[in-house]
Amino acid sequence: MPTARPRHYPSDTSDAEWAVLAPYVPAGTGRGRPIIYPRRDIVDAIRYLDRTGCQWDALPADFPHHKLVYHYFKTWTADGTLHRMHNSLREQVRAQVEDRDRQPTAALVDSQSVRGAETVGRASRGYDAGKKVNGRKRHIAVDTCGLLLAILITGAHTQDRDGARPLLQALHACFPGIRLVWADSGYAGRLVDWAATHLALTVRIVAKLAGQTTFVVLHRRWAVERTFSWINRCRRTVRDYERLLEHHAAMVQWAMIIVMARRLARHQHT
Incomplete structure (x- = not known):
């Protein structure tokens, strides 16, 4: 589902960044139910919270409900989606930006x-x-x-x-x-x-x-x-x-995803 939310936060994905991230964001919940909110809005909400350090229930109202955003943060951490996204971006940065072997x-x-x-x-x-x-x-x-x-x-x-x-x-x-x-x-x-x-x-x-x-x-x-x-x-x-150790590790991975997605977006559009 395409997003209609205006992009006005520094943490929001640009169109080029979203093109990099979209292939790694699941289209559903894994239980047969499609995501009714644009996946890009959920990713941007997680990035906003990570970047600004706000509380979950302090997410701005133009994002999906904070309980829904937390649900996907928790689900993508537990089911390996976050690891796959992070690791794939790292391999791309090494190969495309740094001109190194992927491993x-x-x-x-x-x-x-x-x-x-x-x-x-x-x-x-x-x-x-x-x-x-x-x-x-x-x-x-x-x-x-x-x-x-x-x-x-x-x-x-x-x-x-x-x-x-x-x-x-x-x-x-x-x-x-x-x-x-x-x-x-x-x-x-x-x-x-x-x-x-x-x-x-x-x-x-x-x-x-x-x-x-x-x-x-x-x-x-x-x-x-x-x-x-x-x-x-x-x-x-x-x-x-x-509260959970794995959630702090996830916040670190999201921080690195922001860095890598921006580097890839700049490299692919130069």
């Missing part, structure tokens, strides 16, 4: 602690003493272009090395061609030997420069730091408001 052979890992709102339950949150953050930590793996490959959400108290094990296992399972991973000194130690022994992965530590006290762009590590800045452009990801 990466190297990756970078890092983590970021974010404060948790009151909606984040005690069982899934923790305290990061180093960053003085009470909330959750997102562990990510990206390719050398900074595109998201894997994400793991834990309590903020989880050490980087502990979170890296399941993250690297998922990375190895999804991208068996990856053989080299760059990481900072927080991942040094037993993780390096464990990854080599169990996953045949070489974890190469990129340490800070001798005497470094201020920010310095470090070899390879700058790419994953840039990814965090891309993610944090969406206010919903700057603080964790999600």
Whole structure:
């Protein structure tokens, strides 16, 4: 169903962006019932919430009802639609924009602690003493272009090395061609030997420069730091408001979808 809603929010899809996204958005609910609202309006509502950080029931009235939008956000997260959309866009960006192979052979890992709102339950949150953050930590793996490959959400108290094990296992399972991973000194130690022994992965530590006290762009590590800045452009990801771990991961994926869809739209119309 075509949309008649005016496009006036910065988060709205352009016609070129929607042409990129539309093939990956289901035409129905999976239960035989067609979507009665334009699929583009539902996608734009999710993007608006992710970009602005508003509450679900504070979505502007020109979008479909917030309960309906949340239903599709939850459904597309659970049934794999979101993963398929995100992964397909990443492969297109690598091939069309970056002129790389669709599948990466190297990756970078890092983590970021974010404060948790009151909606984040005690069982899934923790305290990061180093960053003085009470909330959750997102562990990510990206390719050398900074595109998201894997994400793991834990309590903020989880050490980087502990979170890296399941993250690297998922990375190895999804991208068996990856053989080299760059990481900072927080991942040094037993993780390096464990990854080599169990996953045949070489974890190469990129340490800070001798005497470094201020920010310095470090070899390879700058790419994953840039990814965090891309993610944090969406206010919903700057603080964790999600009750479920998988929903925070979904908000991160939507943030990356916004970045990738815009890059593809610009590239395909130049």
